[in-house]
Amino acid sequence: MSSIDRAASAIATILIREGIDYLQSKAVIKRARAQAGLSAPPEKRTSINRLTIEEELRFIDHAYEASGATGLLLQTLLETGLRVSEFTRLRVEDVSLAERVIVVVRGKGSKRREVPIRRELAQILRLHIGTRRAGPLFQSRERGNGPLPYTYSRQRVGQIVRQVAGKAGITKRVYPHLLGHTMATKLLWLGMDITDVQRFLGHENITTTRHYAETTAATLRRKFDRVTAPAARSLLTGIQHHQGDDAALLAADLLANERGSEVTSVDT
Numbered sequence: 001m002s003s004i005d006r007a008a009s010a011i012a013t014i015l016i017r018e019g020i021d022y023l024q025s026k027a028v029i030k031r032a033r034a035q036a037g038l039s040a041p042p043e044k045r046t047s048i049n050r051l052t053i054e055e056e057l058r059f060i061d062h063a064y065e066a067s068g069a070t071g072l073l074l075q076t077l078l079e080t081g082l083r084v085s086e087f088t089r090l091r092v093e094d095v096s097l098a099e100r101v102i103v104v105v106r107g108k109g110s111k112r113r114e115v116p117i118r119r120e121l122a123q124i125l126r127l128h129i130g131t132r133r134a135g136p137l138f139q140s141r142e143r144g145n146g147p148l149p150y151t152y153s154r155q156r157v158g159q160i161v162r163q164v165a166g167k168a169g170i171t172k173r174v175y176p177h178l179l180g181h182t183m184a185t186k187l188l189w190l191g192m193d194i195t196d197v198q199r200f201l202g203h204e205n206i207t208t209t210r211h212y213a214e215t216t217a218a219t220l221r222r223k224f225d226r227v228t229a230p231a232a233r234s235l236l237t238g239i240q241h242h243q244g245d246d247a248a249l250l251a252a253d254l255l256a257n258e259r260g261s262e263v264t265s266v267d268t
Contacts, residue, residue, distance in 0.1 A: 050182040055170050062168040072128055073138050074164060077157070077176060080115050081183035081201050084154045084176040090137040097126050104202065113202050184209070 015025055033039070051059060060078070064071030077087050086104050094103045100122045101114045117125070129137075136151045158176055165174035180201065187197050198209040 049172065049178055050185050051170070051174070051178065055168070055172075056182060058168040059165060059170060059174070063164045066164060066167070069128075069138070070160060070164065072124055073152075073157075074161065074179075076117075076121065076125070076138075077161075078179040078183060079117060079121055081180045082115070083180065083202075084157050086202075087176070088152050088154055088157060092129055092132050092135055092137055095125060095129065095137060097122050097129075111202065111204075113199065115200060 011029075014020075015028070020028060056078070060071065060075055063074040077084075080087070080102055082090075082102075082104065086106075089106065090102065090104075094105060095101075096103070100117050100119060102117055104113050104115060106112070125137075138152060139150045140152045140156065142150070154176075161174055161176050161179070184197060184201055187200065188194065192200075194209055195206065198206050201209065203209045
């Protein structure tokens with residue numbers, strides 16, 4: 001019997017003897033880990049896989065070269081950041097062109113949310129929808145076997161994404177969810193508040209959204225540019241010389257945030 005088996009047997013005996021139920025057992029294990037000085041290893045953060053700006057432009061260009069319908073399908077998938085399961089359920093009735101929103105009726109966790117779209121995309125969708133008042137937003141030429149006829153399957157959308165990416169010469173693995181990664185990092189890079197990005201993507205936990213923020217190279221580059229400008233660099237060098245490294249680091253962070261606020265106010 002291994003040490004794990006012996007420990008599991010000993011713990012099971014104690015739980016039975018003390019009349020501990022399942023929920024209580026979780027608290028027992030948590031407290032035992034704390035008393036034993038055990039903690040989870042630090043979470044490994046890796047950069048989010050996404051399309052670069054150059055790859056995104058090539059991807060959309062080649063999608064429209066394939067056909068107008070393919071281009072609009074993939075542009076909508078990319079710009080809305082929808083999960084492919086949400087995207088394939090989109091109906092004409094879910095689009096409000098006047099308000100420029102797409103309503104995800106049953107998103108993750110069966111929750112409803114509204115996703116804003118750009119004015120340019122709304123105009124193209126208006127032409128695409130025409131006089132239709134109901135039915136799939138993007139109609140497949142095949143009837144399919146699902147409950148909603150002429151609706152794209154998740155597998156078919158994934159196949160289209162891969163085919164277009166291949167023709168665009170993108171060597172990395174491209175799949176529908178990667179387009180969501182691309183949109184999330186772009187919104188954060190453009191300065192959208194992380195809680196707004198969370199609502200846009202329909203994340204239940206902001207920790208999921210924060211992963212994009214913490215691994216967005218563009219965000220780091222923007223802060224780097226702010227603190228390495230000649231005037232800022234001179235100021236920080238003086239603070240470091242007179243007050244030490246800790247004060248200089250604090251000043252650098254404050255400077256980055258302050259300049260970010262200035263940029264936002266100018267843009268608006």
